[in-house]
Amino acid sequence: MVLFLEIVFCVAVFLLLHSYLFYPIHLILLNGFKTIKTQPQFLEHDNCGFMVSCIISVYNEESIIEQKLKSVLESNYPMNQVHIYVGSDSSSDRSNQIISQLAMHNSNLHFFPFDERRGKASVINDLIDEAFKNIPKYEKHILLFTDANVILSRDVIKNLCSHFNQKDLALVDSRIIPTNLKKEGISHSENQYMSLEVKVKHLEGELWGAMMGAFGGCFAIRSNYIEKVPPRFLMDDFFISMSAFMKNGKCKNDLNAICYEGIPDQMREEFKRKTRISSGNFQNLSVFYKLLFRKPFSVAYAFFSHKLLRWIGPFLIIIAGLALAALSILNPGRFQLYFVSVCLILVGIPLIDYLFSKLGIHFKLLRGIRYFIMMNIALLIGFINYIKGIQKSSWQPPKRSTV
Numbered sequence: 276m277v278l279f280l281e282i283v284f285c286v287a288v289f290l291l292l293h294s295y296l297f298y299p300i301h302l303i304l305l306n307g308f309k310t311i312k313t314q315p316q317f318l319e320h321d322n323c324g325f326m327v328s329c330i331i332s333v334y335n336e337e338s339i340i341e342q343k344l345k346s347v348l349e350s351n352y353p354m355n356q357v358h359i360y361v362g363s364d365s366s367s368d369r370s371n372q373i374i375s376q377l378a379m380h381n382s383n384l385h386f387f388p389f390d391e392r393r394g395k396a397s398v399i400n401d402l403i404d405e406a407f408k409n410i411p412k413y414e415k416h417i418l419l420f421t422d423a424n425v426i427l428s429r430d431v432i433k434n435l436c437s438h439f440n441q442k443d444l445a446l447v448d449s450r451i452i453p454t455n456l457k458k459e460g461i462s463h464s465e466n467q468y469m470s471l472e473v474k475v476k477h478l479e480g481e482l483w484g485a486m487m488g489a490f491g492g493c494f495a496i497r498s499n500y501i502e503k504v505p506p507r508f509l510m511d512d513f514f515i516s517m518s519a520f521m522k523n524g525k526c527k528n529d530l531n532a533i534c535y536e537g538i539p540d541q542m543r544e545e546f547k548r549k550t551r552i553s554s555g556n557f558q559n560l561s562v563f564y565k566l567l568f569r570k571p572f573s574v575a576y577a578f579f580s581h582k583l584l585r586w587i588g589p590f591l592i593i594i595a596g597l598a599l600a601a602l603s604i605l606n607p608g609r610f611q612l613y614f615v616s617v618c619l620i621l622v623g624i625p626l627i628d629y630l631f632s633k634l635g636i637h638f639k640l641l642r643g644i645r646y647f648i649m650m651n652i653a654l655l656i657g658f659i660n661y662i663k664g665i666q667k668s669s670w671q672p673p674k675r676s677t678v
Contacts, residue, residue, distance in 0.1 A: 277606055280602050283598045284599055288595050291591050294584035299471065302482065325415050325416070326356050326416050327419050327436065328357075329347055329357060330403065330418060332362050332422075334363070334365075335366050335367060335368045336370050337373060343426060346426045347421070350433070351429040352432040359381075359383060362387045362389060363388045364393060364395065365390055375388075394507070396505070396507070400504060406418065414442075416499075418495065418496050419432065419493070419494075420491070420493070424537065425536045426536070428533045428535070430531070430532070431533065431534060434449075435495040435529060445500040445522065446496040446519050446526040447495050448494040448529070448532075449492065449533065450531070453535075455537055455538065467643065473528070473530070476528055477527075480525075483574070485574045492534055494512065500519045502514070502515065502521075507667060508558050510555030514559055545650075547653075550656050553586070596621075600614055602614070627641060628641040
């Protein structure tokens, strides 16, 4: 019995470490043996011939929506090849007024103020329909999805489109640079996590064209790879990305396609966001689990290592904890100290960091551990909410620092 419990504990810990440590190291090692390819070059004389439809869903973004739309309108890409479709999900602030004013002076800006609050997925589905009324699906029609609070640098559209000369490429993600980091909140921990995600996704794209999901802030997809997001789905960006894999398309990111976004700083706000993301993850798993068992196996390996293991991370922690608790009872002399130490880490460190934060004392290591533990609790609650059933996809955006 002791041997069995030891195996269970070791397997659970190994799977956790594989997703967060061994898998990234494996990608770095594989990339070291890969032949370096030159970056795609944008053809200034013909602008690559790509027509771009920019899709933006808005809900109460009066503080940033003008800056956002101007960042698209002032892009270093021919505006006669760009159409911007903005849908307001029944905004109750000044967002509609601001967008309407801009639309009056920009003929390629198309505004659709929806009266009923339905959620982002429904809004972008309607905007996709509007885009295809103007330009049909074909390989040189690119859909650019971007969040209302993400500011584009001037070369983002140009850089993203330059990759689509690669015929089997379906999707290209941008690089989001967080702004206004604050030592007193979780922004540094979130930034470290996002930095790791960017590196891992970049290596997946470079090695296999198997980048596991666009971040959602700003990404481009070839229009003939697009699939509409199902009703009440919470993670539209991941659904769109994985749908491209189902059509044998490749996905990657461009580290030079830079955008800016205010990063979450409040633990409570980020906890709610991570809970929602977790529910959306399991929605997507119910649709795309088949990718774990089909070729190319590079996609299956990336999906399993990068996504699935993180989604079930809370269960792996619980299994490892229960196995260690049982071992501490069966063999207290050897395992009791381990069990007590783990309990102190899982409970004591978040409590200490919380108390320190109330005193204005901030340690990055303590904050990072607390962040990791709280986000895994959010993943667990998100799974429970998924099991209960998702009734609607609309939600209140988290409070973020300004760009």
